[in-house]
Amino acid sequence: ADTTPRDSIAELPQSQVDVRVVPPTGRTIRVAANDNLQSALDRAKPGDVIRLTSGATYAGNFTLPTRACGPAPIVIRTDVPDSDLPAEGERITPTAAPRLAKIATRNDKPALRTTNPTCGWRLFGLEVTVTSDLAPGAMHYALIALGDGGWAKGGDTQTSAAYVPSRIVLDRVYVHGQEATNLVRCIALNSARSAVVNSWISDCHAKGFDSQAIEGWNGPGPFLIENNFLSGAGETVMFGGADPGIQGLSPSDITIRRNHFFKDARWKGRWTVKNLFELKNARRVLVENNVFE
Numbered sequence: 001a002d003t004t005p006r007d008s009i010a011e012l013p014q015s016q017v018d019v020r021v022v023p024p025t026g027r028t029i030r031v032a033a034n035d036n037l038q039s040a041l042d043r044a045k046p047g048d049v050i051r052l053t054s055g056a057t058y059a060g061n062f063t064l065p066t067r068a069c070g071p072a073p074i075v076i077r078t079d080v081p082d083s084d085l086p087a088e089g090e091r092i093t094p095t096a097a098p099r100l101a102k103i104a105t106r107n108d109k110p111a112l113r114t115t116n117p118t119c120g121w122r123l124f125g126l127e128v129t130v131t132s133d134l135a136p137g138a139m140h141y142a143l144i145a146l147g148d149g150g151w152a153k154g155g156d157t158q159t160s161a162a163y164v165p166s167r168i169v170l171d172r173v174y175v176h177g178q179e180a181t182n183l184v185r186c187i188a189l190n191s192a193r194s195a196v197v198n199s200w201i202s203d204c205h206a207k208g209f210d211s212q213a214i215e216g217w218n219g220p221g222p223f224l225i226e227n228n229f230l231s232g233a234g235e236t237v238m239f240g241g242a243d244p245g246i247q248g249l250s251p252s253d254i255t256i257r258r259n260h261f262f263k264d265a266r267w268k269g270r271w272t273v274k275n276l277f278e279l280k281n282a283r284r285v286l287v288e289n290n291v292f293e
Contacts, residue, residue: 011284013253017195017224019169021088021122022072024049030079031058037103038062046070046120051079052101059131061109069119069167077101077124085125085172091198091227092125092172100127100174108138113145114165114191116157121167127174130181139206140183143175147190150218150245158190158218159245166192170199177203184209186232189216195224202231205271210234210241217281218244222253231262233271240280252283261292 026047031040033056040050042065052058067074078085078101085099086092103126105111111128128143147165148156157163168191177183186204187196201213213232214225216239230236237259239251261276276292279285 013222013255013284013286015222015253016255017169017193017222019171019195019197019224024075025072032056041065041076044074046074047072049075049077051077052126054078054080054099054101057102057104059104059106061105061107062103062112064112064114064118064121064165066115067118067120073120073122073167073169075122075124076126078126080125086198089198089227090172091229092174092200093229094174094200097127097174100125102127102129104129104131105140105143106131108140110142110145112143114147114168116147116163116165119166122169122171123173124171125173129176130178130183132178132180138182139209140177140181142184142188143177143186144170145188145190146194147188147219148245149190149242156245161220161246164192164219164246166194168194170196172198175199175201177205179203182206183211185212185215187214189214189223190219192220193222194219195226196228197224197226198228200229202229204231205233205267207271209272210274211272212236212238215239215241216251217242218246218249219251220249221251222255223251224255225259226255226257228259229262230259231264233263233267234274235278236261236263236276238278238280239282241278244281250281250283254282254285256285256287257289259290261290263293
């Protein structure tokens with residue numbers, strides 16, 4: 001019989017994600033409500049800040065282009081004073097929505113995704129959602145896709161470590177479906193050295209499919225999920241659940257701390273409802289000081 005004490009089997013994360021704000025070192029790129037957001041993303045270099053107009057909606061499917069890591073990230077944020085947004089370390093709530101710039105998809109493709117590989121992005125003080133004019137019953141697969149699943153037959157590229165996006169932080173963002181949106185997941189976290197912090201992720205629900213606020217299966221980590229409101233109908237947060245496109249990969253060094261995991265009782269019978277948290281393929285995971293409701 002195996003006499004190894006159970007406490008000696010588990011390992012704590014061996015690497016952490018640094019989410020401290022790095023002062024910008026480059027240009028400020030302002031994008032008016034009718035300007036071309038993709039053009040601004042394509043022009044931006046490490047250290048630049050892209051400021052989106054408060055209250056404006058940027059409708060489309062936007063990509064974070066390939067970039068090498070720099071000393072400071074490219075920041076995408078709403079163009080308001082910092083004092084109009086929650087302070088660093090405070091969680092955003094939907095009450096902030098009227099002040100936020102909104103990035104919205106009109107179809108089944110992500111509002112934001114990466115062009116792999118890319119490195120060094122920070123989304124701050126933004127709303128990301130799907131418009132309410134999709135055809136009834138239409139399936140939407142992800143609002144934000146950091147990395148991809150590595151399914152080459154589907155056009156994915158992330159089948160080796162060289163294509164993994166890295167150093168991406170979502171800080172004080174409001175990411176959500178609509179009440180009737182058939183949405184498989186709000187955030188696909190298939191990246192490295194990435195974090196979702198101080199954010200509100202909600203209305204992530206689907207009928208006949210598992211759905212998640214956050215799911216990752218093809219990114220190595222480390223990951224930090226801290227101080228968020230997380231509401232998904234299937235597995236609210238999940239790692240694994242699909243074969244990684246990178247052979248032998250396990251999402252690793254995951255810290256999940258001070259979040260509120262919430263499942264709305266009104267979803268029963270309307271959406272496919274499962275559990276609050278699930279690991280199918282993960283290593284070195286720390287879960288502490290969360291509320292599971």
